[in-house]
Amino acid sequence: xxxLPLTNKILETAIDFAEKNNAVQIQEINLLIGELSDIEEHWxxxxxxxxxxxxxxxxxxxxxxxxxIKWLCLNCFFEFRGDKKSDKPPKCPKCQETKNLELxxxxxxxxxxxxxx
Amino acid sequence: xxxxxxxxxKEGILSENDKKAxxxxxxxxxxxxxxxxxxxxxxxxxxxxxxxxxxxxxKDIRLAVIEADIDSSVDAEKxxxxxxxxxxxxxxxxxxxxAEMVIQGLEExxxxxxxxxxxxxxxxxxxxxxxxxxxxxxxxxxxxxxxxDKPLKYPLIFSVCELLIVNKTDMIELTxxxxxxxxxxxxxxxPKIEIIPVSAKTGKGFEKVASWxxxxxxxxxx
Ligand SMILES: Nc1nc2c(ncn2[C@@H]2O[C@H](COP(=O)(O)OP(=O)(O)OP(=O)(O)O)[C@@H](O)[C@H]2O)c(=O)[nH]1
Ligand SMILES: [Mg+2]
Ligand SMILES: [Zn+2]
Numbered sequence: 001x002x003x004l005p006l007t008n009k010i011l012e013t014a015i016d017f018a019e020k021n022n023a024v025q026i027q028e029i030n031l032l033i034g035e036l037s038d039i040e041e042h043w044x045x046x047x048x049x050x051x052x053x054x055x056x057x058x059x060x061x062x063x064x065x066x067x068x069i070k071w072l073c074l075n076c077f078f079e080f081r082g083d084k085k086s087d088k089p090p091k092c093p094k095c096q097e098t099k100n101l102e103l104x105x106x107x108x109x110x111x112x113x114x115x116x117x
Numbered sequence: 118x119x120x121x122x123x124x125x126x127k128e129g130i131l132s133e134n135d136k137k138a139x140x141x142x143x144x145x146x147x148x149x150x151x152x153x154x155x156x157x158x159x160x161x162x163x164x165x166x167x168x169x170x171x172x173x174x175x176k177d178i179r180l181a182v183i184e185a186d187i188d189s190s191v192d193a194e195k196x197x198x199x200x201x202x203x204x205x206x207x208x209x210x211x212x213x214x215x216a217e218m219v220i221q222g223l224e225e226x227x228x229x230x231x232x233x234x235x236x237x238x239x240x241x242x243x244x245x246x247x248x249x250x251x252x253x254x255x256x257x258x259x260x261x262x263x264x265x266d267k268p269l270k271y272p273l274i275f276s277v278c279e280l281l282i283v284n285k286t287d288m289i290e291l292t293x294x295x296x297x298x299x300x301x302x303x304x305x306x307x308p309k310i311e312i313i314p315v316s317a318k319t320g321k322g323f324e325k326v327a328s329w330x331x332x333x334x335x336x337x338x339x
Contacts, residue, residue: 013126017126021124036306038273089304089308106276109129112125114124116121
């Protein structure tokens with residue numbers, strides 16, 4: 001799986017921002033991950049521990065917030081939340097559109113912030 | 118002793134790749150080249166389907182293929198036997214292709230001045246879906262023996278594909294695969310997805326796939 005290259009990228013970006021802010025240690029990394037992403041929290045943490053050894057991010061806590069699925073109706077421009085568990089296709093609650101919908105949230109993979117000292 | 122500070126980063130982990138991919142998409146468009154990223158599980162019929170697409174495409178369209186086999190050149194050899202210009206990318210055990218690898222592959226195949234380039238991505242329903250390759254269209258193949266429940270298990274890949282090819286339909290009677298059920302599940306994560314059932318064994322349905330691709334090529338040429 002690709003958790004390893006992604007974890008490398010997380011570490012690289014976090015250290016880059018930390019150094020720009022004269023940090024001596026990174027204590028936490030806050031991630032936003034879309035509900036549709038298959039990223040495994042367990043592996044992310046596992047690889048992170050491994051590759052962050054001997055860096056200022058060693059022992060940093062990876063905190064993951066999942067982002068809900070959100071659709072934009074291209075017919076009436078109403079935004080509404082999707083339900084990953086429902087077995088019904090998405091439908092705009094305002095104009096009942098079922099086809100012209102765009103996924104605007106649910107696929108993200110973002111470093112939101114880092115906690116440093 | 119310094120104190121704890123929270124610093125805003127707001128950076129996409131994949132933003133570098135996304136940027137490269139979108140630049141590549143623009144560049145190819147300006148050169149009238151259409152790039153397709155073909156994704157599927159191992160053995161779903163990617164190579165067989167590309168060969169059938171090649172047979173059904175309008176003869177004026179020059180096709181080239183980028184092969185991303187993990188550790189062999191079997192598929193690239195099949196393309197060569199069929200006189201399709203192909204570059205074999207060695208992914209070195211990587212589970213997906215990213216835009217940078219595609220750019221490298223393209224350097225080789227553009228020498229043949231293709232109108233259409235198809236990437237046979239690494240066989241995997243998880244990782245390739247996360248990485249934008251710079252393709253104008255993502256196409257996915259799901260084969261009948263894999264089951265009609267895959268959109269429930271791998272929603273991301275279904276959400277990024279414009280076209281879903283259902284392959285090995287010659288075997289459908291032997292299984293409990295339900296095309297309507299599949300359609301319902303796929304549309305749940307991607308209401309716009311188009312579905313074409315095919316068999317790379319008998320060739321059935323590939324005229325539809327070829328004309329779908331031809332229309333896309335027309336469109337990009339404006
Ligand atoms: N019955 C049947 N078999 C098929 C069909 N398409 C492909 N196959 C067989 O499925 C096997 C795998 O086909 P490939 O085209 O090599 O699949 P692939 O996705 O390229 O496989 P990898 O590159 O190894 O991941 C081969 O033995 C094909 O002959 C089909 O429509 N029907
Ligand atoms: Mg193959
Ligand atoms: Zn609406």
